[in-house]
Amino acid sequence: MYKIVKAKELTTNIYLMDVEAPRVAKYCEPGQFVIVRMDEEGERIPLTICDYDREKETVTIVFQTVGAGTKMMAELKEGDSFHDFVGPLGCPSELVNETPEALKAKKILFVAGGVGAAPVYPQVKWLHEHGVAADVIVGSKTKDLLILEKEMESVAGNLYVTTDDGSYGRSGMVTQVIKDLVAEGKQYDLCVAIGPMIMMKFVCLLTKELNIPTIVSLNPIMVDGTGMCGACRVTVGSEVKFACVDGPEFDGHKVNFDEAMRRQQMYKTDEGKAILKLEEGDTHHGGCGHCE
Amino acid sequence: MDVLKKVPVREQDPKERATNFEEVCLGYNLQEAMCEASRCITCKNAQCVKGCPVSIDIPGFIAKVKEGNIQEAYQIISQSSALPAVCGRVCPQESQCEGKCIRGFKGEAVSIGKLERFVADWARENGISPKGAEVKKGKKVAVIGSGPAGLTCAGDLAKMGYDVTIFEALHEPGGVLVYGIPEFRLPKKAVVAKEIENVKSLGVTIETNVVVGKSITIDQLIEEEGFDAVFVGSGAGLPKFMGIPGENSNGVFSANEYLTRSNLMKSFDPRSNTPIMHGKKVAVVGGGNVAMDAARTALRLGAEVHIVYRRSEEELPARVEEVHHAKEEGIIFDLLTNPTEILADEKGWVTGLKCVKMELGEPDASGRRRPVVIPDSEFVMELDTVIMSLGTSPNPLISSTTEGLEVNKWKCIVADEATGMTSKEGVYAGGDAVTGAATVILAMGAGKAAAKGIDEYLSNK
Numbered sequence: 001m002y003k004i005v006k007a008k009e010l011t012t013n014i015y016l017m018d019v020e021a022p023r024v025a026k027y028c029e030p031g032q033f034v035i036v037r038m039d040e041e042g043e044r045i046p047l048t049i050c051d052y053d054r055e056k057e058t059v060t061i062v063f064q065t066v067g068a069g070t071k072m073m074a075e076l077k078e079g080d081s082f083h084d085f086v087g088p089l090g091c092p093s094e095l096v097n098e099t100p101e102a103l104k105a106k107k108i109l110f111v112a113g114g115v116g117a118a119p120v121y122p123q124v125k126w127l128h129e130h131g132v133a134a135d136v137i138v139g140s141k142t143k144d145l146l147i148l149e150k151e152m153e154s155v156a157g158n159l160y161v162t163t164d165d166g167s168y169g170r171s172g173m174v175t176q177v178i179k180d181l182v183a184e185g186k187q188y189d190l191c192v193a194i195g196p197m198i199m200m201k202f203v204c205l206l207t208k209e210l211n212i213p214t215i216v217s218l219n220p221i222m223v224d225g226t227g228m229c230g231a232c233r234v235t236v237g238s239e240v241k242f243a244c245v246d247g248p249e250f251d252g253h254k255v256n257f258d259e260a261m262r263r264q265q266m267y268k269t270d271e272g273k274a275i276l277k278l279e280e281g282d283t284h285h286g287g288c289g290h291c292e
Numbered sequence: 293m294d295v296l297k298k299v300p301v302r303e304q305d306p307k308e309r310a311t312n313f314e315e316v317c318l319g320y321n322l323q324e325a326m327c328e329a330s331r332c333i334t335c336k337n338a339q340c341v342k343g344c345p346v347s348i349d350i351p352g353f354i355a356k357v358k359e360g361n362i363q364e365a366y367q368i369i370s371q372s373s374a375l376p377a378v379c380g381r382v383c384p385q386e387s388q389c390e391g392k393c394i395r396g397f398k399g400e401a402v403s404i405g406k407l408e409r410f411v412a413d414w415a416r417e418n419g420i421s422p423k424g425a426e427v428k429k430g431k432k433v434a435v436i437g438s439g440p441a442g443l444t445c446a447g448d449l450a451k452m453g454y455d456v457t458i459f460e461a462l463h464e465p466g467g468v469l470v471y472g473i474p475e476f477r478l479p480k481k482a483v484v485a486k487e488i489e490n491v492k493s494l495g496v497t498i499e500t501n502v503v504v505g506k507s508i509t510i511d512q513l514i515e516e517e518g519f520d521a522v523f524v525g526s527g528a529g530l531p532k533f534m535g536i537p538g539e540n541s542n543g544v545f546s547a548n549e550y551l552t553r554s555n556l557m558k559s560f561d562p563r564s565n566t567p568i569m570h571g572k573k574v575a576v577v578g579g580g581n582v583a584m585d586a587a588r589t590a591l592r593l594g595a596e597v598h599i600v601y602r603r604s605e606e607e608l609p610a611r612v613e614e615v616h617h618a619k620e621e622g623i624i625f626d627l628l629t630n631p632t633e634i635l636a637d638e639k640g641w642v643t644g645l646k647c648v649k650m651e652l653g654e655p656d657a658s659g660r661r662r663p664v665v666i667p668d669s670e671f672v673m674e675l676d677t678v679i680m681s682l683g684t685s686p687n688p689l690i691s692s693t694t695e696g697l698e699v700n701k702w703k704c705i706v707a708d709e710a711t712g713m714t715s716k717e718g719v720y721a722g723g724d725a726v727t728g729a730a731t732v733i734l735a736m737g738a739g740k741a742a743a744k745g746i747d748e749y750l751s752n753k
């Protein structure tokens with residue numbers, strides 16, 4: 001069992017938890033992820049690692065409630081435990097393999113959308129600890145949904161916050177901020193964009209135009225997370241890759257986002273059904289028009 | 293009683309079982325088992341034992357069944373096999389022990405598999421466990437993977453007195469026994485979990501959720517955690533795809549994914565939170581045991597199911613019993629048929645499978661006649677789900693993170709057949725990680741050989 005030592009609701013439907021997981025905390029690196037299971041019957045839920053503490057042997061996860069599984073997970077409190085917590089999975093971010101000199105010579109821009117701020121944070125923090133100040137754009141739909149602003153501020157070079165509805169920070173999409181920054185004369189050698197698939201797609205379309213190499217982190221449907229099932233296959237250039245073992249980070253200019261977004265819909269209706277069942281319990285007998 | 297014929301085993305009616313996940317074969321009762329056992333002529337130079345990869349004393353245990361002394365029969369089997377209830381259900385007996393049975397020359401072979409299953413089930417129901425080691429050796433062995441190879445190796449080493457820890461990547465031990473083979477062939481709670489309990493009762497520790505190669509490396513296990521030797525039984529878990537157009541469409545799955553959802557995550561049960569696609573018409577591409585398992589699972593989830601296989605029935609690699617059961621249940625076999633493209637609608641959902649018809653030409657390297665495309669034979673099968681069951685290869689997570697561990701061009705670990713020894717000192721390997729996808733019993737045989745190899749190595753160290 002993996003004990004939750006801290007549990008906090010960051011904002012509506014987004015939760016942060018510190019979990020005791022000595023094996024994961026010992027060797028995990030920015031860019032990697034874990035798979036958790038709430039209880040003996042639970043589904044396997046992949047989550048990005050937001051932070052880790054090697055001494056306290058804890059790993060921080062941040063998740064948004066999207067399906068029945070994450071909804072139940074949100075109910076967990078400090079002192080409760082996860083039944084399973086496996087990792088670190090996937091490849092570490094390529095940045096951690098570069099020399100500090102090479103990194104310092106690079107101007108890096110991070111673009112985080114929504115809950116994507118969680119996986120961006122450990123990378124920016126890692127760079128900060130290695131003496132590299134990266135620029136970070138954090139976008140959210142509205143002010144109330146913004147997460148990890150303070151944390152990000154303490155490790156980023158420049159932090160640019162934007163909200164779609166203009167309720168906080170700049171106004172508009174993250175792509176608009178990229179355009180503005182470049183127009184202001186900023187130059188970037190590398191962009192790392194993590195967020196909803198549609199955001200990453202449009203960031204990549206833009207950075208391709210601007211000639212900025214871009215890395216994205218994908219979160220497709222997966223089961224085992226070790227290369228066994230192939231559910232997470234994604235087309236990158238002319239090759240089919242498994243996001244769980246070959247990724248989750250890929251060259252964003254080569255990812256087939258349309259296919260990836262389509263594949264994410266695979267169980268949408270089944271997930272919807274599971275939520276309905278969860279909310280309505282025994283009173284759920286169909287006939288509502290939302291299910292069979 | 294006709295001494296030339298097997299005592300028939302009771303099975304669930306095909307029509308009924310096609311709609312449920314309960315076990316197909318119901319097994320012998322004591323009377324039936326004793327009756328079947330009496331057909332064994334207790335050969336002095338028993339050929340059946342030579343056909344068994346773990347060399348069970350088959351005439352020995354059958355003699356005890358004849359007497360009705362099932363407890364003694366169990367102890368004889370468990371000297372050689374850690375998983376008799378599993379083997380009795382999934383071994384390809386017709387090409388192993390039963391294939392060599394002298395009775396088989398002039399009639400039907402003795403039903404060794406069903407007798408083994410009966411003995412193991414009887415022992416479980418009567419709370420009898422295998423006997424553990426009396427003297428500890430004070431040496432630690434790490435076993436990677438809790439499938440058939442790992443469980444066997446761990447069980448044998450524990451019986452010799454070693455401290456054994458199994459590291460399992462998934463949340464549940466059992467490997468292919470829990471994620472691959474369906475409930476209706478091998479019940480998980482009643483059979484697999486109990487056999488694993490037996491291995492644990494020998495003193496073996498199992499740590500789940502450890503992905504060796506990610507959570508920790510083999511070198512770290514040796515240097516930081518003090519293991520004196522390591523056995524790699526990580527299997528062949530990497531699915532193959534055909535590489536044809538449309539393969540990433542929604543509704544195309546590897547058999548591994550489909551079966552893992554159903555078997556490990558229990559998504560066949562509506563109470564499970566893990567979804568599975570309930571196709572209306574499903575094609576399973578491939579002709580092995582895994583293809584039969586995927587097909588029969590889809591059938592039970594309500595689909596019309598077609599096996600699409602490019603050679604003819606004779607070449608089907610699946611066990612005869614599996615093909616027979618699949619046919620009985622209503623699986624349709626489209627043989628000498630090869631897919632060339634998966635068709636999808638504008639939203640990317642599968643609508644059909646484009647295929648060509650094949651005919652058999654000259655034998656190829658595998659000795660099987662090579663299928664050749666018949667010109668102008670292209671046609672489309674309309675369907676909504678395609679399951680690719682084309683075999684699997686070893687996962688490179690371990691080999692790519694272990695310096696000095698030699699692999700061949702198929703990424704299989706190179707290991708000595710007799711001892712399991714690899715190119716790296718103290719590291720042994722066996723099962724599908726070495727051979728590529730094969731059978732439960734061959735993996736068990738390799739686990740057994742490696743346990744002996746490790747014991748020799750550590751005894752001389």
